[in-house]
Amino acid sequence: MSKSFPEFFALLLRAFALVVLFLSAGLSISYADGSNRAMLHRPIYSPVRAVDISLRLDPNEIAELASASGKPEAFEIWLEQMKVGTDIILSNVFKLKSVELRGNYRLNESEVLASTEYLGQPFLWKLLGYNTRESLGKNPWIEDVKVTWSVFPTRVVLAIKEAEPWLVAAYRKNTWLISRSGRLLQPLDSLRDGDLVVDSSELPRLDGLDEPSSSHISDLSEVNQRLISALGIIKLFDLAGGYPFEVERFTYLEGGGLELSPVEIDKYPQLLVSKQSFQGAKKLLERAEAVFADLKDKGLVASVVDLRFRDQAIVR
Incomplete structure (x- = not known):
């Protein structure tokens, strides 16, 4: 089931009530001969994991509490149920057991997971207000x-969509892998994955962005704006057919155009285009x-x- 965290936390409160009912209706305590060792036996079906918990109380504390209650056996059973039940709830309901x-x-x-708050089985209240999308969105590949x-056990699954490498651009004195959404993924010389290195070698190149500009068009005078302009033109012509x-x-030209160099240079000439509307493209x-x-x-x-x-x- 897919839930936002506030909805999920509300669901946990309902789950808490169910667990309390479960504890009061389905748990029994039995004692080993002559000892103060209590073993928890769960019913035939339980929504929580199988539990075999041993609790040791100080004999003097048990005697004092039992005497004060007037019903020693009932009080001891109730006390043990509360302690064991609390442990089950905390470890199975209010703690994140796994992340995938x-x-x-x-x-x-x-x-990837190291950049999130999900590691180390945190208590769920520590995740209140945590924005998973914002946190992982800082990674350009996501x-x-x-x-x-x-729930039962509490678990979270993160299904991500990875960026697809689209171009290799000479940008700010380095060579960058760029996604179709226009994000700078990482410098080409930092790639360690062999398959990605091979795939990158087959991608189109984009250059001319770092060339000094004498353009009187203010939004093209800075290299980052020229990158945005170039990617916009490339995408537009892709969409136009x-x-x-x-x-x-692709070579960025002074004034906002592009020079397109074909793979089959002996068959096709270079093509010079300028920024257009969709219909113009x-x-x-x-x-x-x-x-x-x-x-x-x-x-x-x-x-x-x-x-x-x-x-x-x-x-020409």
Whole structure:
């Protein structure tokens, strides 16, 4: 069952009442011969784990409390039930018994859980107000997390959605792995996973962001804004239908455009595009297809097709 923590805590209060009823209705105490050792026997079915708890009370304390009660045997049984019942409740209901992480294909489980408050079987009141999504969201590799609580025993399952590497960008004098959501995942030279290193070598590159800018457009004068602008253009053309060839490299151009270099450089020319609306991007891609078809029909070879100017195609 999936619950928010306040709802889950309210559920635990109901569970507490059920456990109290369970203790009063289903527990019995028997004593070993001549000793003050009490053993707890649970009923045939119990929602809590099997328990075999031994409690030792000081003989003088038992005698004093029993004498004061006027009913020695009943008082001792009641006292032992309360102590044992409290232990069961604290250890099975109000303590987090286990935490499980799912969906971590690249991330190390122990490193992820170390950034949460769930380790060490904490009492649940210590988790009041704890925002799991916010805490795990600080890890750039985690794009989303679903938290599921269960009781008897108290357990939490964290189902995360890992980010997918999308581009490799030269950014701030380093080479970064970037997710489709635009988050900087980690520098390429810090990768330790062999499969991820191989996968990264096959991703498109993005460069030109660190080049000195003389742009008079204020939001493009800083490298971080140029990164945001470049990723926005790439995503927009993806959504508008995709590129007419497989792109090996995107190069950010002065003024906010992109130069697209094809993997098959001997088959396709480089393509220069500018920031567009969605409809503008669709029309630009259609124009690119028309230019490529015309070049092929005429047997011409071009190195660059510039589509940054409205309703024009400059072929070189």
